[in-house]
Amino acid sequence: MRVVIAGAGFGGLELATLLSGAAPDEVDVVLIDKADSFVFGYSKLDVMFGRTTLDAVRLPYAAIDKPAVRFVQETVTSIDPQARRLTTDAGEHQGDVLVIALGADYDLAATPGLAEYGDEFYSVAGAERLTTAVGSFSGGRIVIGVCRAPYKCPPAPSETALLLHDTLSARGVRGDCEIEIVMPLPAPVPPSPDTSAALLAAFAEREIRYTPGHAVTSLREGIAVLDDGSERPFELFLGVPVHRAPDVVIASGMTTDGYIPVSSQTLETAWPGVYAFGDVATVGVPKAGTFSEGAARVVAASLLATIQGGEQPAPYDGRASCWIEFGGGRVGRVDIDFLSGPAKTGTLREPSAALVIEKAHFGSSRRSRWFGL
Ligand SMILES: Cc1cc2nc3c(=O)[nH]c(=O)nc-3n(C[C@H](O)[C@H](O)[C@H](O)COP(=O)(O)OP(=O)(O)OC[C@H]3O[C@@H](n4cnc5c(N)ncnc54)[C@H](O)[C@@H]3O)c2cc1C
Numbered sequence: 001m002r003v004v005i006a007g008a009g010f011g012g013l014e015l016a017t018l019l020s021g022a023a024p025d026e027v028d029v030v031l032i033d034k035a036d037s038f039v040f041g042y043s044k045l046d047v048m049f050g051r052t053t054l055d056a057v058r059l060p061y062a063a064i065d066k067p068a069v070r071f072v073q074e075t076v077t078s079i080d081p082q083a084r085r086l087t088t089d090a091g092e093h094q095g096d097v098l099v100i101a102l103g104a105d106y107d108l109a110a111t112p113g114l115a116e117y118g119d120e121f122y123s124v125a126g127a128e129r130l131t132t133a134v135g136s137f138s139g140g141r142i143v144i145g146v147c148r149a150p151y152k153c154p155p156a157p158s159e160t161a162l163l164l165h166d167t168l169s170a171r172g173v174r175g176d177c178e179i180e181i182v183m184p185l186p187a188p189v190p191p192s193p194d195t196s197a198a199l200l201a202a203f204a205e206r207e208i209r210y211t212p213g214h215a216v217t218s219l220r221e222g223i224a225v226l227d228d229g230s231e232r233p234f235e236l237f238l239g240v241p242v243h244r245a246p247d248v249v250i251a252s253g254m255t256t257d258g259y260i261p262v263s264s265q266t267l268e269t270a271w272p273g274v275y276a277f278g279d280v281a282t283v284g285v286p287k288a289g290t291f292s293e294g295a296a297r298v299v300a301a302s303l304l305a306t307i308q309g310g311e312q313p314a315p316y317d318g319r320a321s322c323w324i325e326f327g328g329g330r331v332g333r334v335d336i337d338f339l340s341g342p343a344k345t346g347t348l349r350e351p352s353a354a355l356v357i358e359k360a361h362f363g364s365s366r367r368s369r370w371f372g373l
Contacts, residue, residue, distance in 0.1 A: 001027050002308055004095030006076050006145070008033035008061060010289035011101040011278035011296040013370040016069045018300035024067035026307045030093050032086065034075040036061060038370075041153055041289055044127035045325065049163050050135050054128050054162045063371045068361070079252035081271035093178055097273050097303060100260060101296070102246050104152060104279035104287060110242035111147040113219030118145075118237035122152065122159065130228045130316040133236060134167065139176035140235030143224050145216035148242040152279060152287045155334070156179050157240055158188045158199045162327035180209040182216055182226060183240075191286075192346025195334045202326055210270065221277055243287070245280050264339055265315035267299050275299050284317070285338045290320035315339075323359035326351035331359050 003019060005012045008031050016031045019350050043057035064071045074088035080251040084098040093227070106122060108115045119133065120126040142164060144157045161181050165332075168174040187196035188210075203210045216239065219226045224232045244250070254260045254269065262269055264284040267277045277283060277299065278292030285291040294316065301313035318339025324332045330351035337345045349355065367373050 001097060001099045001303065001304065002095045003027055003029045003099065004084070004086060004093045005029060005031045005080070005099045007099060007101035007103055007278070007280070008035075008038060008071065009101060009103050009278065009292065011098070011292035013038065013366075014293045014296035015099060015101070015300050016064075017066065017370055018297065020066040020069045022300070023307055027068050027303075029069045030063070030086065030095070031069055032074055032076060032093065033061060033071070034073065036073055039124050040366075041063050041156070042323070042325075042363075044121060044124060045156065045159060045163060048121050048125070048130045048134055048160075048169055049286065050129040050131055054124065056200050059367060059371050059373065063373055065372060068092075076248050079248060079254065081252060081254055081269065081274045084271075095273075097275070099299065100249065100254070100269075100276040100280055101278050101292065102249055102280045104243040104259075105246045106241040107244050108216075108241050110244075111216065111218060111239070114147065114239055114241060115219050117195060117219040118224070118234075118239045120155075120239040120241045122240055131237065134164070134238075137168065137177065137236055138171075138173050141178045141180070141233055142236045142238065143216075143232050143234040144179070144181045144238045145224050145232075145239075146185075146240040147216050149184045149215070149232070150287055151240050151243050153322070154185060154286055154288075155189055155195075155199075155322060158203075158232055159325040160238060162199075162202055162206070166171055166327045178209065179206075180211060182211045182214055182224070182231060182232065184213065184215040184227075186212050188212075189324075189334060189346060191336055191338065191344040192334045192348060193250070195346055195348040198332065198348055198351070199324075206327075230321045243279070249280055257350055264318070266302060267295050267316060283316070285318045285320070286336070290322060291318070291338075294318075294320050295317045306312065323362065324351075324357060329353060329356065331355040333358070 037058040188199040189195040277295035332351035333349040
């Protein structure tokens with residue numbers, strides 16, 4: 001079975017690894033990405049806060065050495081779901097199975113003034129650019145502003161505020177700074193009231209202002225404008241830009257409301273033999289790497305059942321864990337279940353130093369399984 005995977009992020013890497021491990025003689029996997037390396041989403045915060053360097057967290061695709069998997073660094077320029085064919089800047093790839101795992105892109109232009117007067121920390125380049133501004137900030141107002149939902153890793157703006165508090169405190173300038181978070185969600189982590197309560201308590205203890213239920217719609221010099229017309233002056237604006245599927249996905253005609261609709265149970269699209277999951281799809285789960293990885297596992301099990309004649313897997317359960325930086329050297333964990341029960345649930349494991357180690361293990365285990373590093 002020839003499986004063409006567009007996008008070597010959380011989902012694409014997991015799927016390629018599972019197929020190679022279980023059926024190296026029965027699959028022929030082409031894994032395509034325009035980048036030369038993978039960076040965990042949370043590493044962007046580590047880079048922005050100067051806890052590490054980009055070189056230290058970049059995982060080069062050249063390291064991938066798996067039976068039956070060929071990585072190619074190419075940019076996908078068009079997708080033909082009917083023919084299960086991709087065109088790239090270097091040629092064409094035709095699959096028995098086509099998998100779209102291209103993630104979500106950012107649309108800075110959707111927020112007038114963001115590019116000119118603010119900064120974003122959601123791209124690798126944006127986070128790296130901010131290292132100096134964050135590391136040398138010595139007084140004034142910092143607004144962490146989300147421009148629209150849905151956005152990747154809903155806890156990330158909250159983590160950013162808590163880590164900012166720590167870094168400004170360590171430099172002795174916290175008393176000269178104000179921190180505010182503006183986000184369109186009604187709570188920091190809506191499916192988990194206890195996680196939201198713990199984050200709100202952490203904000204209150206640190207005098208971090210929290211404005212839920214609002215998005216930042218435009219920026220002028222030193223001013224962020226919210227969707228109710230109110231204004232927030234700032235000296236530093238850390239933005240979460242509007243997200244959307246990559247242009248090539250929208251141009252393929254596969255999207256509805258900006259993303260690819262799929263079966264939440266099987267991750268199949270409307271086209272036979274074409275799957276989509278992760279941030280590029282509307283799966284019914286949050287946009288986070290651990291969800292993309294979980295969806296990839298279901299697709300892998302389904303393809304392996306087809307190849308090897310076993311039972312089709314149970315439907316995707318929408319369960320995943322997210323580790324949340326609480327500051328002060330502690331990490332919490334929220335275990336989320338979006339699809340397996342009648343209601344969405346999220347359970348907090350209290351922030352601790354032990355969970356710092358668990359989060360590090362999560363990263364190093366993927367690094368070793370996906371890259372052999
Ligand atoms: C600051 C921040 C913190 C985060 N923290 C966490 C966290 O703690 N836990 C967590 O689970 N998630 C976290 N996330 C979210 C996580 O990074 C994403 O949700 C996850 O990477 C999505 O996985 P994916 O497989 O859908 O796509 P991605 O991992 O985004 O991969 C998509 C790939 O497609 C490639 N691509 C795109 N367009 C093209 C094209 N035209 N041609 C070729 N290749 C292309 C890209 O280069 C990319 O490698 C965080 C995100 C951010 C920004």
